[in-house]
Amino acid sequence: DKISRSIKGGEALESAIREVFSGIGVKEHHVKIALQESKLIGKDFENWSDEESKEFCWILRDISKPTLIVANKMDLKTAPENFKRIQEAYPDMIVVPASAEAELILRRASEKGLIEYIPGEERFKIVNQNLLNEKQRWALNFIRKTVLGQFMRTGVQFAINVAVFKLLRMNTVYPVYDYTKLSDKHGHVLPDVLLMPSGSTVRDLAREIHTDLEKGLLYAIDARTGLRLPTEYELKDRDVLSIVSAGRSRT
Incomplete structure (x- = not known):
């Protein structure tokens, strides 16, 4: 063996x-x-x-190899019945109701300045009714009533979040240069965020940023507490860390 x-x-x-x-x-x-x-x-x-x-x-x-089912086209009349059948057929799996078309319409309307919408939110705000034609007004009202009204969201961003954070067990980690100001060398606050697998360490984070940073790795500084963290410290979700490496300043 x-x-x-x-x-x-x-x-x-x-x-x-x-x-x-x-x-x-x-x-x-x-x-x-x-x-x-x-x-x-x-x-x-x-x-x-x-x-x-x-x-x-x-x-x-x-x-x-985690798996979830995204039940798309929930805006159709037959969707509720089909969604129930999927849930009954796969009782041990996560099934997310979704309407990719509704999400696309909302994002395009937001890009054109017709509505205020953040992907994944449960509502949107029409900026000015006078900017909408009859077809656009009907589509937005349909989405508000049929999709958001029944399922609270389009499901697209929610499905991504479930896949990344629940199934893949990723943690969001914020590397910074100045841990007192939570910024990079140029003063930008929380400029970057990395998705790190559960169980990752400070050393893994340093390697992800740059291989040279890992080679001279000394320790990390927790921005919340100011404490030094060892190289094998296991990263937690929403950690804000400054990496200290020999030959290089914090990053």
Whole structure:
């Protein structure tokens, strides 16, 4: 068994498993989460039962290949019935009602200055009724009543948020140069945001910003507390951090 041989050769369990499944995109943090959820952390791999191995593989698949169903065209008359059928057919899956056409109409209307709308919001505001022709007015009223009125949102941005933050378990992290002002070298406040997988560390963040930054990495500074964080500190959602590296100032 390749995993057993790798472990006997001194390789960590997480790394050995990742290597076996690397061809299908499994990352080490996926393995760590699967081990936690299957309660196999600390148990000798040689002592795993067949059932434990199967459960681990099921969990690993769900974590590394998460899936949700986006039920599009919810603006059609037959949509509610079809949506109910999908929910009944896939009771263990997340099903998001959506209308991509409604979202596209709202975004285009917003770009033209006809409405005020932020993607994902539950409402929009018409800037000036006199700017709308009859067809545009009908379309916006239809969306407000049929889509937003029944489902609270078009579902497009919500589906993206569910995929990124719930299924992929990503954390938003804000790297800054000046942690006292939350800005970059040019004074721009919170200029960047990075999506980092759950389980990522300060070292992973430094590598994501620039490989040279990782090479001389010393520590990070938590902008909220001013405390120094070790290189293996596990990132949390909405962390605001300043990376300190030898040979380079904060970034």
